[in-house]
Amino acid sequence: MELKGEGAEDRVRRERLEFLSHSGELWDTKVEAHGSMKSTNYGTVLDPKMFGGVTNFSTFLLDRSSGMLFLGARDAILSVDTNQLDKPPRNITWDVPEEKRKSCVAKGKTEVDCHNYIxxxxxxxxxxxxxCGTYAFDPQCAFLDLSSFTLEKAEDGGVKMETGKGKCPFEPSQHYTAVMAGGTLYTAATSNFLGTLFDISRATGPEQERIRTERSINWLSDPEFVSSAFIEQSPDNNPTGDDDKIYFFFTEVAKEYDLYTKVKVPRVARVCKSDVGGMKTLQRRWTTFLKAQLVCEDKPSGQRYNILTDVFTMQHTQGDPSSTYFYGLFTSQWEHNELSAVCVFSLSDISKAMDGPFKELRKTCENWINPEPVPTPRPGQCLNNALKDGGFESSLKLPDKVLTFVRDHPLMENSVTAAPLLVRKGIKYTKLAVTQTGSGEELRAVLHLGTDRGELHQVEVVGQNSTLLQEIPLFTSLEPINNILLHKGQALVGSPLSLARVQAEGCALYPNCEVCARARGLGCVWNKDEEACRSTTVKPGPGDTADDALRKCDIKEGRCSPSIRELQVSMGLRLLLPCVQLSPRPCSWEYPPHRHTRQHHSDLEVTVSEESLGRYTCTCQEVGPGIRDPTPCQRAAYHLTLEGPSAGGTVATAGGRHVLAVYILFFCGGIAFGAFLLYFVTRRRSIGRQGHHLPDNSLSSEKGRDLLGSSATPQSPSSASLLSEGFRLTEKRNGTATTTTTTTLLSNQGNGGHHGNSYSGTLIHSNPSNGHGNALYANCNTSSSGLKFASEILAADMLDGRTGERERVRPEGGERESGEGDEVDEGLGDGLVEGIKGLEDELASFPMFKSPAPLAQCEESSI
Structure with a gap:
C-alpha cells in the first residue's frame, strides 16, 4: 500500500524493508509493552510519553560509575537511570522568560527557536x-548540583547564570562541539548573533588564558564543526615531555582550491593545552593552531567523500594514547542521493602531517610563490623538553617571526589519507560508535551506525571485509538517531524524542544462525542444541570461514554463493530486489534481456511483465581474505515466476477493464471537445469574413495587456529542440533557468496494472512571452495568455525524486522505444504546429480564456 504524501526515497526504503521482512532477512521485531517501555529481543525502547512532554533531546552525558544518563532537551534537563529504565526520569525545567522570548521573536527569529535548547x-x-543553553539566542550557562539535582540559585532566587557566548551556539541547529580537558572547557562554536563568526577557543579558566582562533578565512572558512577529542599524554611513556593536545574535526570551504564553486573539505585541527598566546603577535590567540585535510577516498573508483558527519575516537590499546584512532563518518558534496562512508585515521598519521611542510596560501596572479623559510623553533609545535631547554618555557616567549609565520601558515601541505572501510548508497548515517575485539593484526570491530530513519545498523569489520549483520528499527522514520553512547556492552541510542538501550557486544545479540554465521570473524558460532549464538576461542582458519558457517545453517548457502530465492509475483507488480553492498566497489545485475528495471544504488526495481520473469543475480566486487585485488562475489539471486492462476497466461482483471473503459471515455470526450472548438473557431472566422470585425484596438487593449504584464524582457533565442533535459521543479541552475524548457514532473503512481512504465507524467511549458522559464519554479505562477496544447507527452521514471530517463509514449497510452518512429513528415508537422498556434491565438482573444491580473514575477539572479 502506498502512503499519501510519501516521498520517493521513503517509498524505496519502505518497499525494501517490506521485502526484507517477507523474505526473512529482518528478524522478529515484535514488541511487548510494559507500561511506558517497550521490550524487544534486541533491547528496550522508552516511550516518549515517559518524558512528560519534554522533547528535542540533543546532548547526552553519562556518569559511567553510577549509570546515570543526563539528557539536554528544550527548556529542560533530564536524568535517566540506565540500570532501571522503568523508573520515571527526573526533570529540571530551565526555560526562558516570556518577555525575553518575545524580544527574540521581535528580532526576526522564529517562536520555535526562541527557547532554551540545552x-x-x-x-x-x-x-x-x-x-549551557541557547536561551533565546542569548547563550547562558548554569551549574547543576548532582546531590539535589537542582540548578544553583542566585541571590534573587532565580537561576545563577553566566554568559555562554563562545561556550554554546546561539541557534539550536548550529554545528557545535566541546570537550572538557583537565577541568577546562574547549569549544568550537559561533560567537555572534548572526552566526557569521566562528571560534575554536579555551572558553573557561583564568581570564588571561582564554584564547581563541584568529579571525581569518585562512584559519576558519565557514566551518561546520563536528567533533572534538582530548588526547592526554601518558605520564609513564612521554620521554620528550610533549604537551597534551585537543583535536577538532570539522568541514570548511577550501581556500586552496581556485574553482568556480565552493569546495568543502574535511579538516582536523590541533591546539596544545599549555598554549597561552603570544606576547605581541597573536595576543590572546592560539600559537599552536595547525590544521590538515582529511581525505577519505576510494582510489580505484576515484570517489572522494568530502563532508564529515561524525567522528568516534577510541584507543585500540587501552592506556596507550599513541594507539588512538578516529573513525570518521562521511558523505559527498557532489552526490545528490544518500551516501555514507566510514574511514579510519590514526593519531600517528595526523601527527606526521602536523610535523610536515606548511602549505603556502598566498599567490601571485599566475603561479604559487615560493614558500617562506620555516623559522626556528618550528612554528606551531607544542611545548616539550627541547623547547624548555632552549629558554621557551611558555608560548609568551616565542619570537615574533615564529608567531607571524604560524599566523600566516595554519594549513599543512600533506593530507591524512585513508580508504573507506564501508560505503552505503541509499542510506544516510548520522552517528557512529565502535566496539572492538582482539588487537593488532587480529583487530575486529563492529560499527554501530545510526540512520536518519531511526534505525541502528551493525556492521562487522574484519581486515578489509565489511559485513552487514543486522538492521534494527528503533524509532519512527521521522526520528533521526543523534546520539550513541557505549556502556557495559550496551549502546544507549537517542533520538530527538526518545531513548533506547540495545545490546552492543557479545555473540548472544545475534538472533539466528544466518546472522551468527556472518559474525564468524568476530569469534561467534551457532550452537544448534541451545539454538543460540555463542562465542568461541577457536580462531578462524584460512579462507572465508563465513561461507562455511552459512552452509551449516538451514539456508545452505555461502557468503558469496547465495541460494536462489523463488518469488511468486503478479503481473504489473513493482518490487525491489535488495542487494546489500558495503564495499566501495560497484555491484552489477544479470537479468532477462527483455525487462523493465531500474537500479536504486545496489538494489534493483523490477516491474513484472511476461518478459521480466526469470533469474536475477547481483554480483559485487569485494576484497577477499588475504587478497588485495577485488574479486567478484555473488550477493543475491532471485527467480521470478507468476503466482497461482496467472501462470502460463495473462488474465485481464476487472480493474484493468474498468481503467481501459475510463481511458476510452476520456479519449472520446477529448475528440468531441476538439471538434466543438474547431467548429467554434471556424464559425467565428466565417463571421469575420462577413464584416463582423473586432474593434481596431482589440490587440492592444486585450492581448497586449497580458503580454506587458508577463515581462518586458526580450525573449532569448530558442534552442533547436523543444525538449531539453528535465530537472526538479524547485531547482535553479546558476541562478537562472533555461529558456523554453519543458519540465517533466511526477504526478501520481500508476496502478501497476500496465506493462512497462507505470507512471503518468505532467507536461509543463515555460512562459513563451519571456525567456526565463518561470514555470520551472514551485513558488511562481505564469501569466501567459491563452491555453497551451502539448503536442508530446513525456513519461518519466522519478522514483528517486528526480527526472530520470524519458520515454516517448503514444497518445493511446502504449509505449515505444526511444528513437523508434521518430521520423515525422516535416510538412505535416509544420502544418500541425501552425494550426495549433492559430487556435491558441484565436482562443486567447476570448475573455473566458484570459488570465487574471498579472502575477508577481519570479525571483531570479543574474550571473
Whole structure:
C-alpha cells in the first residue's frame, strides 16, 4: 500500500524493508509493552510519553560509575537511570522568560527557536555539571548540583547564570562541539548573533588564558564543526615531555582550491593545552593552531567523500594514547542521493602531517610563490623538553617571526589519507560508535551506525571485509538517531524524542544462525542444541570461514554463493530486489534481456511483465581474505515466476477493464471537445469574413495587456529542440533557468496494472512571452495568455525524486522505444504546429480564456 504524501526515497526504503521482512532477512521485531517501555529481543525502547512532554533531546552525558544518563532537551534537563529504565526520569525545567522570548521573536527569529535548547553538559569537580543553553539566542550557562539535582540559585532566587557566548551556539541547529580537558572547557562554536563568526577557543579558566582562533578565512572558512577529542599524554611513556593536545574535526570551504564553486573539505585541527598566546603577535590567540585535510577516498573508483558527519575516537590499546584512532563518518558534496562512508585515521598519521611542510596560501596572479623559510623553533609545535631547554618555557616567549609565520601558515601541505572501510548508497548515517575485539593484526570491530530513519545498523569489520549483520528499527522514520553512547556492552541510542538501550557486544545479540554465521570473524558460532549464538576461542582458519558457517545453517548457502530465492509475483507488480553492498566497489545485475528495471544504488526495481520473469543475480566486487585485488562475489539471486492462476497466461482483471473503459471515455470526450472548438473557431472566422470585425484596438487593449504584464524582457533565442533535459521543479541552475524548457514532473503512481512504465507524467511549458522559464519554479505562477496544447507527452521514471530517463509514449497510452518512429513528415508537422498556434491565438482573444491580473514575477539572479 502506498502512503499519501510519501516521498520517493521513503517509498524505496519502505518497499525494501517490506521485502526484507517477507523474505526473512529482518528478524522478529515484535514488541511487548510494559507500561511506558517497550521490550524487544534486541533491547528496550522508552516511550516518549515517559518524558512528560519534554522533547528535542540533543546532548547526552553519562556518569559511567553510577549509570546515570543526563539528557539536554528544550527548556529542560533530564536524568535517566540506565540500570532501571522503568523508573520515571527526573526533570529540571530551565526555560526562558516570556518577555525575553518575545524580544527574540521581535528580532526576526522564529517562536520555535526562541527557547532554551540545552547544548552543553560537562562534569565539573565537586559533584556539579556545567550546563549551557541557547536561551533565546542569548547563550547562558548554569551549574547543576548532582546531590539535589537542582540548578544553583542566585541571590534573587532565580537561576545563577553566566554568559555562554563562545561556550554554546546561539541557534539550536548550529554545528557545535566541546570537550572538557583537565577541568577546562574547549569549544568550537559561533560567537555572534548572526552566526557569521566562528571560534575554536579555551572558553573557561583564568581570564588571561582564554584564547581563541584568529579571525581569518585562512584559519576558519565557514566551518561546520563536528567533533572534538582530548588526547592526554601518558605520564609513564612521554620521554620528550610533549604537551597534551585537543583535536577538532570539522568541514570548511577550501581556500586552496581556485574553482568556480565552493569546495568543502574535511579538516582536523590541533591546539596544545599549555598554549597561552603570544606576547605581541597573536595576543590572546592560539600559537599552536595547525590544521590538515582529511581525505577519505576510494582510489580505484576515484570517489572522494568530502563532508564529515561524525567522528568516534577510541584507543585500540587501552592506556596507550599513541594507539588512538578516529573513525570518521562521511558523505559527498557532489552526490545528490544518500551516501555514507566510514574511514579510519590514526593519531600517528595526523601527527606526521602536523610535523610536515606548511602549505603556502598566498599567490601571485599566475603561479604559487615560493614558500617562506620555516623559522626556528618550528612554528606551531607544542611545548616539550627541547623547547624548555632552549629558554621557551611558555608560548609568551616565542619570537615574533615564529608567531607571524604560524599566523600566516595554519594549513599543512600533506593530507591524512585513508580508504573507506564501508560505503552505503541509499542510506544516510548520522552517528557512529565502535566496539572492538582482539588487537593488532587480529583487530575486529563492529560499527554501530545510526540512520536518519531511526534505525541502528551493525556492521562487522574484519581486515578489509565489511559485513552487514543486522538492521534494527528503533524509532519512527521521522526520528533521526543523534546520539550513541557505549556502556557495559550496551549502546544507549537517542533520538530527538526518545531513548533506547540495545545490546552492543557479545555473540548472544545475534538472533539466528544466518546472522551468527556472518559474525564468524568476530569469534561467534551457532550452537544448534541451545539454538543460540555463542562465542568461541577457536580462531578462524584460512579462507572465508563465513561461507562455511552459512552452509551449516538451514539456508545452505555461502557468503558469496547465495541460494536462489523463488518469488511468486503478479503481473504489473513493482518490487525491489535488495542487494546489500558495503564495499566501495560497484555491484552489477544479470537479468532477462527483455525487462523493465531500474537500479536504486545496489538494489534493483523490477516491474513484472511476461518478459521480466526469470533469474536475477547481483554480483559485487569485494576484497577477499588475504587478497588485495577485488574479486567478484555473488550477493543475491532471485527467480521470478507468476503466482497461482496467472501462470502460463495473462488474465485481464476487472480493474484493468474498468481503467481501459475510463481511458476510452476520456479519449472520446477529448475528440468531441476538439471538434466543438474547431467548429467554434471556424464559425467565428466565417463571421469575420462577413464584416463582423473586432474593434481596431482589440490587440492592444486585450492581448497586449497580458503580454506587458508577463515581462518586458526580450525573449532569448530558442534552442533547436523543444525538449531539453528535465530537472526538479524547485531547482535553479546558476541562478537562472533555461529558456523554453519543458519540465517533466511526477504526478501520481500508476496502478501497476500496465506493462512497462507505470507512471503518468505532467507536461509543463515555460512562459513563451519571456525567456526565463518561470514555470520551472514551485513558488511562481505564469501569466501567459491563452491555453497551451502539448503536442508530446513525456513519461518519466522519478522514483528517486528526480527526472530520470524519458520515454516517448503514444497518445493511446502504449509505449515505444526511444528513437523508434521518430521520423515525422516535416510538412505535416509544420502544418500541425501552425494550426495549433492559430487556435491558441484565436482562443486567447476570448475573455473566458484570459488570465487574471498579472502575477508577481519570479525571483531570479543574474550571473
Amino acid at each position: 547544548r552543553l553538559l560537562e562534569f565539573l569537580e565537586e559533584g556539579r555539571i556545567y550546563v
